[in-house]
Structure formats: structure tokens, C-alpha cells
């Protein structure tokens with residue numbers, strides 16, 4: 001069972017209180033973009049075995065979207081942070097580094 | 110050794126001492142014509158049809174664990190041809206025909222049992238959708254029978270017809286659908302490939318793919334480098350990791366799917382029953398265990414075990430559909446890592462690297478595809494051209510947007526198919 005803390009309302013809960021929303025920090029490409037950019041946005045995924053950044057929604061709570069850092073191999077949640085950012089905050093990165101030295105995900109490390 | 114009734118009698122009288130290992134355990138050679146990455150159902154069937162249909166035998170199947178350790182030994186064994194989109198329809202139809210001749214072709218008992226599959230529906234809208242699906246199946250040359258409520262009752266007297274949320278309106282019966290013994294499918298193809306000279310190399314993890322001047326030249330493995338003229342990836346839930354070795358990103362996300370089995374019971378469920386509204390399906394194994402499952406855990410995972418919420422959900426759905434199941438005790442549960450594609454349909458194609466091929470995106474339906482996938486992949490690897498039945502499983506459909514096959518109409522969400 002995953003335990004997540006919603007950074008919007010501060011409530012901690014089991015995964016049944018939340019809903020997973022897939023990969024985080026996707027850059028949105030729309031009309032006028034190249035086929036490759038649009039494909040990347042719509043279909044391509046990092047799909048790492050290990051550190052992963054993803055979207056969650058506090059569906060049975062405040063209803064807000066937020067982001068989480070999680071390990072897809074051990075299912076450990078490293079931390080959560082607000083969705084209004086294009087990059088994981090430094091304290092989350094530090095927490096991951098302490099547990100997974102040398103990790104990287106897209107351009108983040 | 111060919112298996113037949115005489116062998117069984119002979120062994121019965123000679124203390125069962127004459128059975129031999131079913132495949133060799135060879136050392137990897139320095140070079141092969143073709144290397145397949147992944148010794149699951151699809152890798153083994155590909156090797157078998159490369160040898161049988163195309164006469165190519167200088168082949169190695171490299172498996173990081175043991176044969177049968179992946180999804181081929183973890184699935185719930187349903188075999189069916191009830192798709193309706195062009196592309197999927199002809200492919201799964203071909204697969205079911207191969208299943209029907211598989212045991213005599215392989216000389217191996219895969220316990221293929223066409224016990225009939227029933228998809229239940231619970232509203233007029235759902236009935237219409239199943240009528241359409243059934244017509245598509247019949248047009249493809251397969252079989253489908255629309256059952257009304259009483260028709261379902263004759264087959265499945267034990268389900269709760271009057272559930273307030275999901276009253277049973279009827280069902281779509283696919284008489285040729287059924288199950289097969291999953292391990293035996295791996296073993297049968299492994300034996301057939303080995304007998305034709307294919308090297309099955311277990312405990313051999315591929316750690317790198319060698320490419321020079323845009324052409325594949327071999328692989329790096331935990332048992333040393335192996336040169337190859339052609340390399341074919343067929344690693345199911347690990348497809349993303351393997352493709353990354355060739356600098357490729359795939360439109361794939363890996364998710365865990367769980368399954369459950371009860372203690373052995375007397376025969377009670379004769380069909381495969383699918384209760385879509387509860388995301389639940391069930392059949393009974395020949396050993397007597399009730400084998401059932403539900404949905405993905407919804408967040409991406411490489412852990413070959415699932416979490417508790419989906420377990421609870423599946424048990425609730427089981428109780429909703431057939432309250433009698435509450436008396437059965439669950440014996441085991443497990444998980445397998447699924448290569449989920451954005452449209453729920455697979456990929457069998459070349460890549461941008463000369464001599465490198467990709468086969469992935471089987472979602473939770475790749476067991477029934479094992480024969481036809483191997484057949485089509487072998488054709489592609491041997492001839493360089495896609496097989497007619499799999500011509501629409503192109504990798505570039507996601508770039509061009511042409512030919513996306515979203516069978517369930519759920520949109521480009523990997524975890525929804």
C-alpha cells in the first residue's frame with residue numbers, strides 16, 4: 001500500500017484516497033508542433049525501472065493535482081510536491097540522492 | 110523423443126526412468142545469425158517458426174532468468190479471438206487457428222481447452238456494443254453467439270442475475286474461446302525450437318546492444334559478448350529497458366497485473382466468464398483452482414507483486430458476480446509486468462537500426478497471441494517484410510497517427526487498456 005501526502009491540503013493517506021495520473025513534467029505540444037514532438041508528448045514515456053516522477057490527484061480529498069517521486073521497482077515514495085513547477089524541488093532531489101546515488105530521469109539528476 | 114501413448118505405457122512399466130530433459134543447456138556460441146532477446150512465450154514461438162517455417166536454425170534465445178519465469182508463466186491462460194478492429198481481428202483469428210492445431214504441430218500437450226468464453230452485459234447500450242463485436246467476429250470467420258438472460262442462465266446458473274447495480278441482461282458467447290496450460294506452451298515451443306537446433310540460453314541477461322554505422326552487430330550479455338547479424342527484441346514488460354540499450358524510446362509503460370488462484374475444488378465453473386463492469390474474469394484450472402483476476406494497479410511498476418487495493422477490488426467483484434465464491438479460500442496471488450501500449454494494441458516491426466527488430470505492447474492479452482506473434486515476427490525477421498496478419502502493428506502509427514487501434518476506445522492512456 002502506498003502512503004502519499006497531499007502537498008495542497010497536507011493530508012496523508014493511503015493510495016485508495018488518491019488516483020494515479022501518469023508521468024509528470026510532460027511538455028505539452030499542440031497544433032503546429034512537429035510530428036515527433038506531438039508523438040513524444042502524447043505517447044512516449046520514460047518508463048524507468050527506478051526513480052520516477054508522476055502525477056497524482058487527491059480525488060477523495062481536496063481534489064487537487066500534485067506530483068510525486070516514487071521508485072517503480074520498490075514502490076517507495078520519496079516525496080510529493082505541488083504541480084505548479086516544471087522541475088522537482090531540490091529537497092526532493094536530495095532525498096532521492098540519499099537513497100539512490102547517481103539517479104537520473106530525463107534531464108534531472 | 111516423440112511423445113505418444115506407447116511411451117507412457119513403456120515408462121509406466123520401467124519406473125519412469127526413461128524421460129529425458131526436454132531441451133539442451135548449451136554454452137552460448139560466439140556468433141549467431143539471429144539473436145532473440147527474451148525467452149518468454151513470444152521469443153520461443155518466434156524461434157520455433159523461424160526454424161520451422163523459414164529453415165533458419167543458427168539462432169539463440171537469450172533469457173535472463175529461466176524459461177517460463179516471465180509473463181508466460183504468470184498469466185491467467187485465456188485464449189480467444191473476439192477482437193473487432195481491422196488489424197487485431199485478423200491477427201487474433203489467425204492465432205486461434207494456430208492454437209487449434211498446436212498440440213499436434215508441437216507434439217506436446219498444451220491442454221488447450223475450448224470451453225467457451227462468456228462476456229456478460231448489463232445494459233441495453235452494452236448489449237448493442239456486444240452485438241457489434243459479435244458481428245465483427247462472425248465477419249472475420251470466427252464464432253459468436255448472443256445470449257439473452259435465460260441463455261446465460263443455462264450456462265452459468267450460479268451467478269447473481271439480479272444484482273442491483275449490474276443486473277445481468279445477457280452475454281456474448283465465444284464458443285471457441287477457452288484456456289490453455291501456460292507453462293506447457295512455453296515448454297512445447299522451447300522443445301520444438303531446441304529439437305530444430307535453436308540454442309536456448311538461460312541465465313543470460315542482455316546488457317547492451319552493439320550498433321555500428323546504423324547496423325546491429327551483436328549484444329553484450331552477462332555471459333559475454335555475442336555477435337549476431339540480426340537481433341530481435343521480445344522482452345514484454347522489460348521492452349523499454351531493452352530498447353534503451355539501442356538508444357530507443359518506446360511508447361510503452363510497464364504496469365503490474367495481478368492474478369489469484371484458490372484451493373483446488375470440484376468442477377464448478379465450466380467456462381471463462383468475463384464480468385467487464387466489475388473488471389473481473391474467472392475460469393477453473395484443470396487442477397481445480399479457480400483462476401481469476403482484474404485490473405492493473407494503475408501506477409507504473411516493475412515490482413512483480415501487486416498492492417492490496419486491487420486485491421480487495423477483485424475479491425469484491427468476485428463476490429458481486431458469484432456470491433458462492435466466498436466459500437473458496439485463496440491460495441496464492443502474484444503479479445506480472447505488462448508492456449502497456451498507448452492504444453492497447455501491440456507492435457511488431459523493424460526499427461531505425463538495420464537488423465534490429467521490435468516486438469512488444471502486448472498489454473494483458475499477449476498469451477493468446479503467442480502463436481501468431483511468433484509466426485509474424487519470424488516472417489518479418491526472415492524476409493524483412495511484415496506478415497499480412499500483423500501488417501498494421503507498426504511502430505510509426507504513433508508518429509503519424511494513422512492506424513491507431515484503440516480496441517476499447519479509452520484514449521492514449523497506457524494504464525487504461
Ligand SMILES: Cc1cc2nc3c(=O)[nH]c(=O)nc-3n(C[C@H](O)[C@H](O)[C@H](O)COP(=O)(O)OP(=O)(O)OC[C@H]3O[C@@H](n4cnc5c(N)ncnc54)[C@H](O)[C@@H]3O)c2cc1C
Pocket residue numbers: 146147148149150151152171172173174175177178179180181182183184185186187188313314315316343344345346347351366367368402443444445446447471472473474475476477478
Ligand atoms: C496476471 C496476468 C494475467 C494475464 N492473463 C492473460 C490472459 O488471460 N490471456 C492472455 O492472452 N494474456 C494474458 N496475460 C498477458 C500475457 O501473459 C503477456 O502478454 C505475454 O506473456 C507476454 O509475452 P511473453 O510471454 O513473451 O513475456 P515474458 O514471458 O515476460 O517474456 C519476456 C522475457 O524476456 C526476458 N528478458 C527481459 N529482459 C531481458 C534481458 N535484458 N535479457 C534477457 N532476457 C530478458 C524476461 O526474463 C522474460 O522471460 C496476462 C499477464 C499477467 C501478468
Ligand SMILES: [Zn+2]
Pocket residue numbers: 006007008009010011058061062063064
Ligand atoms: Zn489534498
